[in-house]
Amino acid sequence: MYNSVILHETERRSNSLPPATTPGTTQTMWKAIPRPLQMTNMPAKQPREEMATPEGEVSELDYEVVLLDIEGTTTPITFVKDVLFPLAKNNVRRFLERNWDSAQCQEDVLALKIQAENDKDVDGVVSILDSDNDHKDIIIESVVKNVIWQMNSDRKTTALKQLQGHIWREAYENEEIKGDLFEDVLPAFKYWTSNNIKIFIYSSGSIDAQRLLFGNSTFGDLLKYISGHFDTKVGAKTEPKSYKAISDIIHTKPSRILFVTDVTKEARAAFEAGFTTAISIRPGNAELTKTEKGSFRTIATFNELYEPMTEDSPAKKTAKTDEKDFI
Ligand SMILES: [Mg+2]
16 A cells, blocks of 8 residues: 555655755755754664755755654644544534445444444443344434544544544535645645655554545645655554654655654654654644753754755754753
C-alpha cells in the first residue's frame, strides 16, 4: 500500500533545487536547521550532505523530506477534539439511518458487532442486536449506544475508526466540514514541493482520514503536494523503529528527513532513529516543559524551516545546546 504511493513519488524525484535567490537582494543564505541535541550515549549523527543549487550555490537546507504530524502541527488540536469527534458522535444515528441499506454500512455494522462480541467481558460494553431477528430501528439504537460507549471510553478499535471515517467522509463531501489547517501550511507546501522537498504525513489518524482532511481543507485540495501518508500501521509514533521503517519505505536516509510534531516523545523516537526533528508550538498545544524547550528545536510556523535569509536578516536562531537538560 505504502510502496505503491512511494514508488510513484520516487519516480518524480529530482536532485535539483530552484534558484536560491530573493528579488532585490544580492546574496541569499538559507536559514540553517540546527542539529537536534546529542543525547547522552547517543551515537553521533552522520555528517550532513549539502545540497547544491543549479547555480552551484550551497544551501544550508539539510533535509530532502519533511514528515509532518497533523494534530498540533498542521492542524489545531481543537479541530479533532472539538469538531471531528463531536461530529461523529452526534451523527451516528443520522448516518446509519441514511445509509443503512448500503453494503458499506452493513459492513461497518458487522465489524462493530464482531467487536462488541469480542468486548463481551469489558466493563460497560453495549451489545449490538441481531440484524436477522430485530427491527432496524432497534438495531440502529443498539449500534448508536455501542459507538457512543466506545467513544466515551476513548477506544481506538478498527471497527469504530472505520465507521467514524465514513461519517467524516459524508460530512466532508457535503461540505459540512473542511479540514482545518494553519495559515502557513499552504505556503510551506508550495515552497517545499517547488524546491523538491517531498512532504509525507505521519499521523495516528487513519490514512483515509488524513486524505479527507488534506483533500477537503480550508485551502482546497492539497493532496497533490503530498507524496505519501503513514498511520500507525507502520508502527507507534513513539517507537524509533517506526521511523526507521518510514525511512526504508521512502528510500531516504534518516538524517535527510525532518520530522515535525508537537509531541516530544515522538520527536525523541524520531531522533533516536537518526531523523532531524522540530517541535511545533501552535495555539492550543500542550505547554512544553522548560526541559523540553531546552532540548528540542521549536518552531511557531513552518517558514522557520526554510525561509531564505539575506545578509541583512536578523541573526540565525541557534540551537539550544544544553544537553544535560534532556530527560
Ligand atoms: Mg500531534
